[in-house]
Amino acid sequence: MAKKRLVIFTGAGVSAESGIKTFRDSGGLWEEFKIEDVATPEAWNKNKELVLHFYNQRRKQVMEAKPNAMHSFLADLQKTFDTHIITQNIDDLHERAGSKKVLHLHGEIMKARSSVYETLIYPLKKANILLGEKCEKGSQLRPHIVWFGEMVPEMENAYAIAEKADLFVVIGTSLNVYPAAGLLSYVSAHTPKWLIDPSDFNLDYIKGLKHIKQTAVNGVAELKIELMGKIN
Numbered sequence: 001m002a003k004k005r006l007v008i009f010t011g012a013g014v015s016a017e018s019g020i021k022t023f024r025d026s027g028g029l030w031e032e033f034k035i036e037d038v039a040t041p042e043a044w045n046k047n048k049e050l051v052l053h054f055y056n057q058r059r060k061q062v063m064e065a066k067p068n069a070m071h072s073f074l075a076d077l078q079k080t081f082d083t084h085i086i087t088q089n090i091d092d093l094h095e096r097a098g099s100k101k102v103l104h105l106h107g108e109i110m111k112a113r114s115s116v117y118e119t120l121i122y123p124l125k126k127a128n129i130l131l132g133e134k135c136e137k138g139s140q141l142r143p144h145i146v147w148f149g150e151m152v153p154e155m156e157n158a159y160a161i162a163e164k165a166d167l168f169v170v171i172g173t174s175l176n177v178y179p180a181a182g183l184l185s186y187v188s189a190h191t192p193k194w195l196i197d198p199s200d201f202n203l204d205y206i207k208g209l210k211h212i213k214q215t216a217v218n219g220v221a222e223l224k225i226e227l228m229g230k231i232n
Helices: 012-016 041-046 048-064 069-079 093-097 155-163 180-184 220-228
Strands: 005-010 082-087 102-104 107-114 121-123 141-145 167-171 193-196 209-212
Touching: 005 069, 005 155, 041 048, 048 107, 048 141, 069 082, 069 093, 069 220, 082 155, 102 155, 155 180, 167 220, 193 220, 209 220
Parallel strands: 005 082, 005 167, 082 102, 167 193, 193 209
Antiparallel strands: 107 121, 107 141
8 A cells, every 4th residue: 555645844943943043033143144134145246255154154053953853753754654844944954864855945054056057056064165165167156045035946846745745744834924825725625734833823714724732842742643543
């Protein structure tokens, strides 16, 4: 019997419990910088060195972080389900935990790419991309990140994955904002759905959704019970 297709959409709430902060968090790297100064194409054109410095700091933070219990649980689900992860997170914690099918909507901080030739992408083993480091065609390397104001090139692939879901789980992100809301419109109304997030949301409009009102790590046990009941 073929495994059921389990699609999991993860947001900042999953990585937060590994110590990775987002721009919305207090005490994070974003408090030192304005978004428009470090995370837009205009910022890159204006001050490449500052943008590189900002992402070098974020990359160092990611390299020091470790996968948490939710990352490990999701990787373990591959034994039981045809598991696909769609993530807003730019870290590599899903991969380090062992997940194989991971689609990054907003890019990957542990990769660099050419600032001119978008298909020239390179894995990084170090924390820093330096000014003057270039691709083989001679253009400056930049973080392989989708900046504010840029297109999200993997969005169509995410829609295609969501469309075929037998089970759909959202962890650590709101269902009321893009792109989660957009993804849900591609999931069948008859597909069982779960949201793990400690916040309050008005979710009455989503058919077949169960809200597990806990943080990612604390929600592991209940999600496990729910999913194991859907194996057959």
